[in-house]
Amino acid sequence: MLATLVSDPFHKPGWVYEEKYDGYRILAYKEGTRVTLLSRNAKDRTGGFADVASAIETLPSRTLLLDGEVVAFDNRLVSRFQLLQQGQVPYVYMVFDCLYDGGKDLREQPLPVRRAALERAIGKTERLFASRRLETNGLAAYRTAKKKGWEGIVAKDASAPYIQGRSTKWLKVKVHQEEEFVIVGFTPPAGSRTHFGALLLGAYRGKDLVYVGKVGTGFDHKTLNSLHAQLVPLAQKTPPVKNPPREKGAVWVAPKLVAQIAYHEMTADERLRQPVYLGLRDDKKPAEVVLPGGKR
Helix, strand or coil: CEEEECCCCCCCCCEEEEEECCCEEEEEEEECCEEEEEECCCCECCCCCHHHHHHHHCCCCCEEEEEEEEEEECCCCCECHHHHHHCCCCEEEEEEEEEEECCEECCCCCHHHHHHHHHHHHCCCCCEEECCECCCCHHHHHHHHHHHCCCEEEEEECCCCCCCCEEEEEEEEECCCEEEEEEEEECCCCCCCCCCCCEEEEEEECCEEEEEEEECCCCCHHHHHHHHHHHHHHEECCCCCCCCCCCCCCEEECCCCEEEEECCEECCCCCEECCEEEEECCCCCHHHCECCCCCC
16 A cells, blocks of 8 residues: 655544655565565565564464565664665664454454554564554644654555555655656766766656756765666666756666655756755666656
8 A cells, every 4th residue: 555645734533644764665474484575566575674574473473464664763763765775773664554464354444453453463573663653633743753854754544444556545745855766877977986976867757757857965985886887787878868968978878777866856847956865776666756746
């Protein structure tokens, strides 16, 4: 079940409000002692998040299906995708839904029933936590998220069943602007920079891939080296975007890689302002990356 992005915070009776996390969305399957962690595009993450898989293996339920997000927190308990990518701090699984438990299909049950099931299922197991519930008033919940520096909030209709796909029964409101963009090229390095200067970015408007700007910050030497190695085999002669910029020495690449980007705003001419590179997303297909505010 995927939340629909809305532009402004709101309050609705009968809705609950939770912290929005900045990590990897994961479905956790448990069948006996076998645990499988799958990303939203069905990639197996069991090995990559082995500590979470081991924790789920210890749970008493024989069959279980949990929905949540694997995240890494900074010292202020703010989830940071970049920290998760770097792997320098412990990660945890923030669970916000339970679809199956003990052979029972809970998807048609309202959220309070599913929430109670997940809290019973995970108990106080290390590395597993129920998602943080906020104030019962949506506007107050948003103010809390803004004060604490969280990515945003997710509002959920408590009476709704679990619906596969994008739904208006779950709505997300962002505090910080952060989106995925397709890497469409890179510029030559300058000064002491190695491998490349900046990444050229794009997003889809309908069937057209359009240029939205470039990002030159957020890289360390290791990241520059790793990204360059992945981009060079994708090089092509023609730009993949409909509106290519005039960038001297630009190397265009096939639109295969998706980057997570933080930015201040999208300007009126659809350019990113003050973008910062956070990491690659291999759990999202390039074709799913649309212009911010566009239909998903």
